[in-house]
Amino acid sequence: MISAIINIHQMPVIRYLLTAALLATPLLATDLPLMPLPAHVTVQAGTVAIDSQFSVSASGPGATDPRVQFAAAQLSKRVARQTGIPLFPKAVTKPEDATVIIQVNHRAAHEPPQRLGDNESYSVSVADGHIRLTAEEPLGALRGIETILQLVQQNHSPDPAGFSVPAVTIQDSPRFPWRGLSLDVSRHFIPADGIKRTLDGLAAVKLNVFHWHLSDDQGFRIESKKYPRLQELGSDGLFYTQDEVREIVAYATMRGIRVVPEFDMPGHSTSWLPGYPELGSSEGPYEIVRGSGVLPAVMDPTKESTYQFLSNFVGEMVTLFPDEYFHIGGDEVNPKQWNTFPHIQAFMAEHKLANAAALQAYFNQRLLKIVTAHGKRMEGWDEILHPDLPKTIVIQSWRSQMSLWQAAREGYQGVLSAGYYLDLMYPASTHYLVDPMKVPLTFKPKKPGDPAPGSPADLTPDQAKLILGGEAAMWEELATAEDIDAKLWPRLAAIAERFWSPESVTDIPSMYQRLDVVNRWLEWLGLQQRSNLELMRQRLAGDAAVGSLDTFSTVLEPVKGYVRHRHKYTSFSPFNHLVDSIPPESEQARRFRVAVDQYLAMDKSTRSSANLRATLSDWANAAQRIRPLLQSNSLLTEDLPVDDAVTTLCAAALDALKYLDSATPPPANWKQSQASNVAQYDNKPVGDFVIPIASAVHSLVNAVQ
């Protein structure tokens, strides 16, 4: 029972959630379960009750905006869902009598959908029985409503049973105007309902760009009426109809989210070619790619027919996507065919294109003309950056901040994705510390002491403004529609805070405290990061009870980085293993590590290992109880080694605590043998897993004298 260490005294407490009577000191902004943390928050004494009289009014020139009307109507429904209080539509006679009084000072600068840079600022004041939300423009009202919803919390005894919002004053606006998620739906298709759930989540944490990676080698995921063989032969039947796309774009628009489509060209484009092999550099025939990697197929940039096709295609797509930006991919072009096919070599010679990069720049310039002719600004990954391209393009960097800063010096706008790859299974804290305006912690100088190239401090204010923000990226080779929610959430909320909140907001314990609450709050939107994984574990457990497998899974994390790709999965591989059914980051293991650090830092006379031992016993018992299951279930037998590892680690830790708690020294050789038992799992994978308590256990063993 993990709750041994997560009783309400020991767990990181969001102090607001305790009754005010218990609090000796004023609340801080970071005591509120808000994520992203607003720019300015002050907390006063008192609350406004949320009960069956709850009502909402919206006034001011911007209040008639359809997005504000929708969000205000949703506010009541979501409060009802979060609290269980039935709320029926109510006619509020005077706007000033409503519980939530929304004032939108101005109409939007233009009709929906929003554009980059639209005003998202708002303020909230909770006092005198009302929650007052004031926004300059409609988008600010949407952002403020999300903040209000996060503030609704259960009262604590001796306050009356029910819910309330604490008395606060908030002034808030985003640090960056471009805050997004790039989602790959090519490697594994995510049906429309999964996209809508994701959009609900994005809006809830104030992200405002949904970058839709619609095509790649493994699948072409959107219906073209002009070129229907794209989806007919490129998608296995798994694609969005144009009606679905329109519905999703409208859904995003109502939530203040821009939709930027990406069609990756000229590489990562195999799925276009089964239907239209004439687009490819080789003659074909082509098939959808079932594996992954940087593949040989690449469009033929030497044929005019390629550009005619792309012009028609882009012309069709821009009718579906109203956003100003159009992403053409441009990453990881495999130069092999271009460098070897005679007709392409001849073309390069003729056009004095020295190498494949120059040929890609030529292709991009042609594409730029097409995109521009259809009224769009072009976006692409790092590789498209080339002096011949105009300053209107936007660079999305998968390489590093440094390349963005360099681009900014040259006058290009940029968006950072390096450091925000959610598919690599790193903890929230890793992404949280990545900042578009800071040298990454992972930067390794060529020579010790060398500065990072181009510190952002050297950028002029105008250049700095060209860094528009960032996008988390989720590549889907190893993720499916079944587990996408858990791959995105809650880690994406921490990244959202990085993009929205002031640069100074960097306290990791505070982030995790708030992330934990927000993670559960997100479930009221229908996100399935918990329930879907439980169902997957239930499938693995089959006929047996899943409780011990659930407990056991809380001491595991998937391997990090690209290690799991060694299995060479294909589109036909089932992702129904234990490693697929656990979250990328174990909150229970993180708490255990914090508790171990606290224990080791305390004086021997005052510390207690009771909670640590209870947690370890729960994990050890779970490991023991599931052994018959692992031995008998065909999908679980592969997990016996990790069961051994957890058993070893828990035993070593319990042993170490025994010696640390008592005056008795361990037997000779104990420390050496346990340290070597434990070291084999410390920062080392066991199959597809890491055991994220191994380093803490190592510390416990090392602390024994």
Add this chain to the structure above:
Amino acid sequence: MISAIINIHQMPVIRYLLTAALLATPLLATDLPLMPLPAHVTVQAGTVAIDSQFSVSASGPGATDPRVQFAAAQLSKRVARQTGIPLFPKAVTKPEDATVIIQVNHRAAHEPPQRLGDNESYSVSVADGHIRLTAEEPLGALRGIETILQLVQQNHSPDPAGFSVPAVTIQDSPRFPWRGLSLDVSRHFIPADGIKRTLDGLAAVKLNVFHWHLSDDQGFRIESKKYPRLQELGSDGLFYTQDEVREIVAYATMRGIRVVPEFDMPGHSTSWLPGYPELGSSEGPYEIVRGSGVLPAVMDPTKESTYQFLSNFVGEMVTLFPDEYFHIGGDEVNPKQWNTFPHIQAFMAEHKLANAAALQAYFNQRLLKIVTAHGKRMEGWDEILHPDLPKTIVIQSWRSQMSLWQAAREGYQGVLSAGYYLDLMYPASTHYLVDPMKVPLTFKPKKPGDPAPGSPADLTPDQAKLILGGEAAMWEELATAEDIDAKLWPRLAAIAERFWSPESVTDIPSMYQRLDVVNRWLEWLGLQQRSNLELMRQRLAGDAAVGSLDTFSTVLEPVKGYVRHRHKYTSFSPFNHLVDSIPPESEQARRFRVAVDQYLAMDKSTRSSANLRATLSDWANAAQRIRPLLQSNSLLTEDLPVDDAVTTLCAAALDALKYLDSATPPPANWKQSQASNVAQYDNKPVGDFVIPIASAVHSLVNAVQ
């Protein structure tokens, strides 16, 4: 950790789920995780593998039926969902090469939707690498596909990792042609997505009637275009649009489910009257009812305008509901206004109507003409039975089997709902033992030894055929859209087995074994009986970890019958308490009771209490760990007494096991004092709860010598 007693050796084992190599005896039908159990099942050695080559073909004259085409397409999708194996649409060149070969011998006797009595029989044969499903007509194919999906199970080691279907031969057809759920959406509205989830569940357990209780005193839930004030003033804005109704009827039709609408008249009709007070017996004005009970408002059967309104209204509704039957309610008419209002008394005298029942019969005859004129057969609750009504009507009995048998003797068709009220929170076994053709166990003769009136054995075969089947009923005064799945499932699956399977299928341990597997299987359809309750408990726990509250909740059940109605809830009452967040029946407590019985029946020298003690310790620890939470959370403080009760019971049981396991006798007075501690909870509620291990703990204490 409840899993202490639910390890795979001790838990009721569905033997098929163990590897065939471990089995010394042939499998039985009840070893298969099938519910409802088919009429005839034989099990052979061997399996058919389910892997990424899975495919489906459908042939024969009935295979082009849209329902068969849809179900066959869903079969692949659902196998993919159940197994995690990616399945792309495949072109099968020869039907006989498919994994699942569906043969439908005849077209349906008429176009969809189905009608009462349509052929639902099918057979399944799993052998030689194929699953052959043969049905006479399209509906049989739908039923057989559900059976096949229940057979898909994970292989057990040493078989290869993956899934398979065991070699079986099944011939199956239903016992009763009318197998339904009556769902009240008036007391609490269930949005369209909840209805669709419910329809998925009904189809999965072969239920074929969705009886939609669309109006009652507390809400009028369907859009009328002829009389729009019905929904405008009668629904708080919570109603189904006609588009939604058409969509839901089509959704049900594709799943082989009839939709029978009910408009309750002339009582239970207050919600019609705010918009159209002229329909009521009094002058009004009327308001939607916020409480519950048998209320005074009743339609005025003396005015011709009432019948003109109802004729127009029924005329509009029959365009939405294609089923042959139309339910007019007719239950619980409060006679007070009829018995006291002069204009109604005068009408009764003029028409020689002796009492309110005679006046209702007059109303029903007028209504019958309207319903018949619009091409429908009339259905109603017990009270509509009257000698003047023709034999074409169907009686739904909330009173008992005996009244149905009596009606059958008089030539009326009937459907049983008495004994199947899911809102009363009784365990699955209680409903399971209720049979439309058997004297209920609750029957109490007036004098000891008196036989039950009208044994079904006295019915002629033709009369017996008039008992069409049954309907579970879910009344929604205390249930909401949030917890409806848990109120229905899994208990509804046990009732479905009663209606489908042979009368002889009555073994309760077998039922529970299969129910447990099927309950989890149903979640793959998107049913939320587990995940929604978890979310509700998380809301209660607020900032604290929910694990211990989850464990604690497994030793609780809600009070049974109508006890909880003493709180006089209204439409504004939040149902967000702990009792709302737990299932009606605790599977863990049931297993504990079974284990106690086994322990007490065994010889002292061979029995072990280890698992019992582990379970009790888990519950006791959870009760202790959540005390600070119960003390601090405003919605949980009311639950401190049940925490005390669980603590007392677990302590008494652990104490008793200590004495039962050892040779040491207890101190003097121990037994007396513990028995009195325990007796206060044995079959007695604690607040809104019962503690379903209390009787077993009582037995343990009593067994101490």
